[in-house]
């Protein structure tokens with residue numbers, strides 16, 4: 001009897017170790033339906049992708065709207081968990097979130113650790129600077145540049161401007177503060193994110209008209225939703241949902257809501273088309 005109990009305890013410990021560590025790809029589709037909630041890793045200070053509306057205190061944005069649609073289709077509620085560029089992949093792998101919807105670029109390196117959905121947004125890396133200070137990459141040489149820890153932006157800028165000193169913050173708004181304080185000459189990341197930060201600077205009378213995003217692009221950044229590696233049923237569901245959103249016009253509606261002609265987004269000039277058009281190609 002004692003032996004049997006001992007065996008059970010060992011077996012239980014093993015189950016906890018395996019599932020608890022996320023080492024075994026669980027069936028998130030079934031798990032989310034069973035618990036009635038989809039836990040989404042999102043950004044909380046990066047408009048127009050993920051931020052908290054100061055009035056309603058609700059999470060809003062392009063990434064948020066994709067998550068909402070997926071949860072609605074699953075018939076479950078959403079719980080948003082703020083993530084950073086550095087902790088979003090560990091959080092997913094450890095089972096602390098079910099899906100990452102957080103301005104995350106699909107890269108072969110990251111795809112070794114997690115699974116990616118079809119591309120649902122495409123942008124490219126640029127720089128946010130004080131007006132007239134940076135005209136080409138040369139102007140950045142040997143200077144200090146801010147970005148976020150654990151981002152592709154951090155890796156790309158090190159390659160594009162090897163002589164620069166890169167200051168990596170937890171998130172981009174901290175980099176923008178450093179730019180305002182003159183501690184860095186530029187903040188670098190995806191143009192779509194910089195546009196949101198520039199929008200904030202434009203709204204403030206003290207900083208209005210003083211900043212810009214020069215036309216210097218150093219990479220392409222296709223965004224994917226992140227799921228656990230090997231979580232095939234869930235990934236298939238997410239991808240089928242994205243295709244449905246593309247077909248029924250929902251993806252376009254979301255694009256228009258955050259980047260369309262009726263928004264104040266500086267990237268609504270048609271240069272960046274919704275990449276939902278390209279879903280299924282990658």
Ligand code: GLU
Pocket residue numbers: 085102103104105148150151152153189190193221
């Ligand atoms: N899209 C880039 C990345 O995934 C930069 C934005 C971010 O840090 O979330 O790293």
